[in-house]
Amino acid sequence: MPKTMFVSILGLPNVGKSSLLNRLLGEKIAIVSEKPQTTRTRIMGVLTQGETQLVFTDTPGLHRPRTKLGEHMVRAAHDSLDGVDACLFVTEAGRPALQEEETAMLRQLRRQPVILVLNKVDLLPEKARLARQIAQLSGGYAFAAVVPASALRGSNLDALREELLALADRLDLPQAYLFPEDTLTDQPERVIAAERIREQLLRLLDQEVPHGTAVTVEQMKERPGEAPLLDIEAVITCERESHKGILIGKGGGMLKTVGTRARKELEAFFGCQVNLKLWVKVKEDWRNREGLIKNFGLE
Numbered sequence: 458m459p460k461t462m463f464v465s466i467l468g469l470p471n472v473g474k475s476s477l478l479n480r481l482l483g484e485k486i487a488i489v490s491e492k493p494q495t496t497r498t499r500i501m502g503v504l505t506q507g508e509t510q511l512v513f514t515d516t517p518g519l520h521r522p523r524t525k526l527g528e529h530m531v532r533a534a535h536d537s538l539d540g541v542d543a544c545l546f547v548t549e550a551g552r553p554a555l556q557e558e559e560t561a562m563l564r565q566l567r568r569q570p571v572i573l574v575l576n577k578v579d580l581l582p583e584k585a586r587l588a589r590q591i592a593q594l595s596g597g598y599a600f601a602a603v604v605p606a607s608a609l610r611g612s613n614l615d616a617l618r619e620e621l622l623a624l625a626d627r628l629d630l631p632q633a634y635l636f637p638e639d640t641l642t643d644q645p646e647r648v649i650a651a652e653r654i655r656e657q658l659l660r661l662l663d664q665e666v667p668h669g670t671a672v673t674v675e676q677m678k679e680r681p682g683e684a685p686l687l688d689i690e691a692v693i694t695c696e697r698e699s700h701k702g703i704l705i706g707k708g709g710g711m712l713k714t715v716g717t718r719a720r721k722e723l724e725a726f727f728g729c730q731v732n733l734k735l736w737v738k739v740k741e742d743w744r745n746r747e748g749l750i751k752n753f754g755l756e
């Protein structure tokens with residue numbers, strides 16, 4: 458019988474939640490960066506395997522918010538628990554202890570079975586530490602399973618999929634697929650395109666500048682012709698005039714680099730040539746202005 462299981466992916470910023478989602482799906486739908494607080498909204502990814510449809514929700518990292526946007530992000534993670542059947546709780550392999558945000562979240566997870574993923578095992582030279590961590594964490598919480606993995610290398614993800622499918626067999630789930638079998642994500646193409654541009658900003662810029670940007674795709678149109686060509690126009694909004702200068706760079710150099718790299722990513726994603734135009738605008742302190750947060754779809 459077909460069945461559907463909703464699974465939230467939760468954890469601190471930067472532990473590899475989005476990397477894990479992309480790896481499980483075999484497609485990059487969520488952007489990834491080495492900076493914390495990369496993911497800003499819930500991102501759904503669907504994996505239909507055998508008789509089971511796994512509907513994952515990637516969430517923003519659990520942190521202490523400093524802006525209104527940050528509050529929305531943390532709330533989005535908490536709200537992902539509504540009606541969820543199970544959780545993947547991601548933490549880094551070898552970390553000596555859980556942080557406050559992690560224990561607070563685990564306290565909330567009383568109703569759903571939780572699979573603990575110890576990600577980034579590739580960075581752990583001493584495997585004995587892993588055994589100690591597993592023993593320690595299992596003492597404080599009854600996990601349905603504990604799976605060391607590397608989202609970056611793709612290692613041990615088969616074991617994780619097996620644990621998820623075994624869990625789906627044990628739970629009382631709706632006996633149907635809730636999405637068509639070929640569904641991948643709820644993200645519209647425009648949002649994916651905007652996110653790929655923001656990913657480059659996170660990779661190329663430092664400190665508060667990339668965190669203070671929002672990207673919106675204003676135009677996305679296919680040009681008819683022999684070889685398809687996609688015209689994409691996007692606006693990068695930043696929160697200060699000084700940030701605008703940094704984003705544009707000397708002689709427009711930074712914006713050009715962002716544009717070139719994002720265009721290559723978009724061409725690979727859409728499988729056609731892309732003509733990308735970028736603009737930079739300033740909206741003072743937008744991360745603390747509810748109306749603007751809503752306009753950017755980040756509420």
Ligand SMILES: Nc1nc2c(ncn2[C@@H]2O[C@H](COP(=O)(O)OP(=O)(O)OP(=O)(O)O)[C@@H](O)[C@H]2O)c(=O)[nH]1
Binds near residue numbers: 477517
């Ligand atoms: N070495 C190693 N790095 C990893 C692994 N998984 C993810 N990373 C890296 O960790 C960083 C954060 O990855 P993300 O997937 O963006 O982390 P996240 O938990 O989604 O972060 P937020 O969206 O900010 O909450 C990136 O630089 C990834 O390449 C892993 O298994 N091993």
Ligand SMILES: [Mg+2]
Binds near residue numbers: 489495496515516518
């Ligand atoms: Mg993320």
